[in-house]
Amino acid sequence: MLYDAQQKTLFGIRNSQQGYLELINKKYNFQETIKILDKIDWDFKDFTTQYLTHTFHSYPARFIPQIPLTFIKLFTEEKETVLDPMCGCGTTLVEAFLNNRNSIGNDFNPLAALMSKVKTTLIDEGEFRYFNKKLGIMKRYLDLDYRRIDERINNLPNRKMSKIFNRVVISKLEAIRETLLEVKEEGHKDLFDFGRVALSSTIWSLVENGNGIDVDNLFLKKVKSMQNELKKMSKIVKNIPEVEVICGDARKLEVETNSVDLIVTSPPYVNALDYYRVHMYNMLWLGMDFDLFRKHEIGGHSHFIINRFRLLSEYLGDMLRSMIEMNRVLKKDKLCVIVVGNSSLEYELIESHKFFAEMGEKIGFKPINSIFRNIDKTRKYTSADIGKIDDEYILVLQKTDDTTVSADDDNFIAEVVREQMIRFREQIKKVQGTSIRGRKPTKERLLKNIDKISEAIQTIPEDIKIKR
Ligand SMILES: C[S@@+](CC[C@H](N)C(=O)[O-])C[C@H]1O[C@@H](n2cnc3c(N)ncnc32)[C@H](O)[C@@H]1O
Known part of the structure; x- marks a missing residue:
């Protein structure tokens, strides 16, 4: 393909990094490909990440194109379908497009949906x-x-x-x-x-x-x-692949069951950043409805001010629903790749990738790998609550079974979130203040977190409900 020949120049690759392109452009069987994942240097230090339509618009917490590209090249064939259910500015879609894969992008943020569409639409x-x-x-x-x-x-x-x-x-x-x-x-x-x-x-x-x-x-x-x-x-791009962009909810995807060959996505972090706030002026000017998005945004943090741990149960519920939907639309044996960093809530570390791996096992996914990567120090983003984010995990799951639950099943969602929150409380009972980040809370303050988590466990059935 033509794009393979261009990658070296676009990525600014030096000879010492040439091995990466050789690795991803070869053909392997599935087991070999899984092993290749450990040979890749996922930090992609010094690689150019802004080229072609990736340069159109900045977008907070987007991932670097080399992450979706690697999985697209290694785990799909031309004309197969790649999905990003929380596609943001469309990084996955652009890489699928450049590599002649069909793609579906979904995001509740109307501005994200617009960018994703424009970045994958050629104009004469x-x-x-x-x-x-x-x-x-x-x-x-x-x-x-x-x-x-x-x-x-x-x-x-x-x-x-x-x-x-x-x-x-x-x-x-x-x-x-x-x-x-x-x-x-x-x-x-x-x-x-x-x-x-x-x-x-x-x-x-x-x-x-x-x-x-x-x-x-x-x-x-x-x-x-x-x-x-x-x-x-x-x-x-010589053969234009199909691209579908949906402005919708990842917890209820308008995508056919068993139709997708690969999912690569990065969900919002809990307690990190409200996209509706970041993009409020853009959306207002473009006449977009940001109120609707605000209501349905996953990971937002402008509510549950008194007990922030309620944000965690709400987030886990939303992510579990989204993962059930990812399982539903993915074909059997195919991969679902979720890129996420750790967060911090009331001085406690939230290792989202571990929560997701556990959830996955309950709904027909098998965790295959959890790859740690450093984020380029100049590109990391910060938030008052979670501080600097300088690393993240690439969680690789394989769909082994069709999920038997529906994303609407509030009882199931509440039960899984409850188990996870109870386990989280047990960890905090053993050691508190796992994410202090230079601040100095008192021992008493940290011990209060245990009670707060207990209170949040009580309100799970109401907190995990989708706000209509
Ligand atoms: C970390 S960003 C994704 C960035 C993307 N990987 C990229 O490279 O641009 C997370 C995305 O989740 C979206 N999101 C939040 N709540 C959502 C929901 N309920 N349904 C679909 N997308 C949602 C946000 O709008 C945001 O674009």
């Missing part, structure tokens, strides 16, 4: 010519257009926005949005989506860097660089 030169002409006209009239500022501010999807961005910025962003709506009305849906990702990326830069940025030029520069990357991608 003629369409780009039309688009650039349209943007040229917009640019020419932009500076003459300030008289409409008040009208535009009144039309904003949410009035709070006028507190975040200044009048000129708002006016320019609105002019871009109006132009994109015209593009849609004129029948160019893919360009409309493409432009919305560029607009969202521009808004992201504004939120990160504050007002005062030359908005229209920033947007036009973004469009140009995205066009270049998409053009490069069109030259690489």
